[in-house]
Amino acid sequence: MGLLGSVQRLRETLGRTREGIIARVARLAGGGAIDPAMLEKLEEILLGADVGARTSQDLIDAIRARVREQGSTDGSRLLPLLKEEILRLWGVREGGDPYAIGGARPWVVMLVGINGAGKTTTIGKLAAHHARQGRRVMIAAADTFRAAANEQIAIWAERAGAELIRQKQGSDPAAVAFDAVRAASARGADVVIIDTAGRLHTKVNLMEELRKIRRVIQKHDPSAPHEVLLVIDASTGQNGLQQARQFGASVGVTGLVLTKLDGTARGGIVLAIARELDLPVKFIGVGEGIDDLQPFDRDAFVEALFAP
Numbered sequence: 001m002g003l004l005g006s007v008q009r010l011r012e013t014l015g016r017t018r019e020g021i022i023a024r025v026a027r028l029a030g031g032g033a034i035d036p037a038m039l040e041k042l043e044e045i046l047l048g049a050d051v052g053a054r055t056s057q058d059l060i061d062a063i064r065a066r067v068r069e070q071g072s073t074d075g076s077r078l079l080p081l082l083k084e085e086i087l088r089l090w091g092v093r094e095g096g097d098p099y100a101i102g103g104a105r106p107w108v109v110m111l112v113g114i115n116g117a118g119k120t121t122t123i124g125k126l127a128a129h130h131a132r133q134g135r136r137v138m139i140a141a142a143d144t145f146r147a148a149a150n151e152q153i154a155i156w157a158e159r160a161g162a163e164l165i166r167q168k169q170g171s172d173p174a175a176v177a178f179d180a181v182r183a184a185s186a187r188g189a190d191v192v193i194i195d196t197a198g199r200l201h202t203k204v205n206l207m208e209e210l211r212k213i214r215r216v217i218q219k220h221d222p223s224a225p226h227e228v229l230l231v232i233d234a235s236t237g238q239n240g241l242q243q244a245r246q247f248g249a250s251v252g253v254t255g256l257v258l259t260k261l262d263g264t265a266r267g268g269i270v271l272a273i274a275r276e277l278d279l280p281v282k283f284i285g286v287g288e289g290i291d292d293l294q295p296f297d298r299d300a301f302v303e304a305l306f307a308p
Contacts, residue, residue, distance in 0.1 A: 010304030017267030052272030115198030118259035124156025140180030141166035
């Protein structure tokens with residue numbers, strides 16, 4: 001999908017966030033000059049959309065400096081300045097295809113996150129994309145404790161055209177992951193996607209289980225997992241930052257997947273993540289369909305956010 005198509009799809013997805021940030025800023029900007037009172041109200045809007053205290057303050061400081069530098073307090077400049085400073089805050093645009101796989105075979109991708117974040121549907125969407133690229137995909141059903149987990153992942157595996165490796169309920173998740181990686185190697189699979197049980201990032205024993213899965217699959221391939229993707233429900237707002245910090249410290253997260261952006265006005269969390277964490281947003285969920293997972297495009301996101 002090109003930039004224009006991405007922007008249009010994102011524009012629909014970000015409707016509530018755009019109303020919560022951009023529409024409110026536009027109404028604010030129509031009320032006069034860019035002065036301390038207006039900037040204070042702007043900060044309130046940003047905080048309300050979960051842009052975060054640090055990121056909001058950085059944006060306000062940058063806009064204040066630009067107004068002083070340009071010598072113009074015209075309120076109509078507020079939105080353009082906000083857009084420019086968001087892009088500036090984001091820094092150098094990351095390149096590359098997040099679906100790309102390296103030289104290792106199988107390429108092992110592990111998904112982690114709390115209950116209800118959308119891991120299972122994300123796995124199905126990832127698997128479907130890889131399958132469409134002609135890759136042989138296997139899914140490890142390592143969420144062995146939740147009664148419906150195997151059934152749910154089996155449905156997505158079938159829809160995606162992926163093979164499923166699973167064991168009976170209550171099996172050791174690390175053993176399931178190891179068997180999947182070993183089977184994938186023996187059968188010449190290109191990609192293994194490991195599902196894991198949802199867990200609160202504050203539960204030490206459950207985080208240790210994730211570390212065990214990592215250690216066990218490294219007995220087969222010391223370089224695995226090659227990707228650890230943390231799935232975050234965008235509606236959790238600032239709690240998503242804490243999840244990223246805790247999961248990152250425990251299992252070495254390499255990238256983020258933000259889901260349910262279409263159902264929240266708190267999409268400002270994307271800006272907070274970009275500013276406060278040294279982790280790339282690799283994918284965003286824009287719907288429930290099997291094709292509704294998009295590689296994250298910074299430019300498309302900002303254009304969609306500010307689109308009229």
